[in-house]
Amino acid sequence: xxxxxxxxxxxxxxxxxxxxxxxxxxxxxxxxxxxxxxxxxxxxxxxxxxxxxxxxxxxxxxxxxxxxxxxxxxxxxxxxxxxxxxxxxxxxxxxxxxxxxxxxxxxxxxxxxxxxxxxxxxxxxxxxxxxxxxxxxxxxxx
Numbered sequence: 001x002x003x004x005x006x007x008x009x010x011x012x013x014x015x016x017x018x019x020x021x022x023x024x025x026x027x028x029x030x031x032x033x034x035x036x037x038x039x040x041x042x043x044x045x046x047x048x049x050x051x052x053x054x055x056x057x058x059x060x061x062x063x064x065x066x067x068x069x070x071x072x073x074x075x076x077x078x079x080x081x082x083x084x085x086x087x088x089x090x091x092x093x094x095x096x097x098x099x100x101x102x103x104x105x106x107x108x109x110x111x112x113x114x115x116x117x118x119x120x121x122x123x124x125x126x127x128x129x130x131x132x133x134x135x136x137x138x139x140x141x142x
Contacts, residue, residue: 020057021095023105025050035106042114045082050093052105058095065091065109086111 026049027036040046052058063074065081067089072081083089089109096102119135 018101020054020101021052021103022054023052023093023095023103025052025093025105025107027107031108033106035108037108037110039110039112041112044084044086044111045080046109048079048081048093048107050078052093052095052103057101059099060096062094062097063091064094065089065107083109083111086113 025036025038028039029037031037038046038048048063050061052061061075061077063072063076063079065072067084072091074081087110089111091107091109093105093107094102095104119133122134123129123131
């Protein structure tokens with residue numbers, strides 16, 4: 001005895017999209033998941049260099065960076081951001097947002113503290129001799 005019948009229709013819309021744009025930024029490395037890693041040490045200001053292609057097919061640039069509760073946005077080809085503190089920040093570059101054949105670059109920025117050497121050296125470049133280092137030790141607090 002048949003109790004009920006369920007029929008469903010599915011519609012798949014397919015668009016011809018040869019890879020016309022590819023979102024890329026200059027980075028120190030790229031993960032296997034195509035996330036662009038940028039590391040900076042002692043400098044909180046980063047100039048993001050857009051290496052996306054193909055320029056003639058790119059209509060819009062949309063940058064997004066999450067910094068605390070705020071989102072920094074930009075719509076120029078390249079972007080410059082000063083991050084407030086050391087830490088890890090995530091962002092995106094979206095090409096042709098909301099248009100067919102768009103692409104997104106996921107960006108991970110690591111801001112590290114600067115490295116300051118606590119020594120000096122004395123070396124005469126005209127004489128092949130020993131290099132003397134003077135190490136500065138922190139003062140004890142009384």
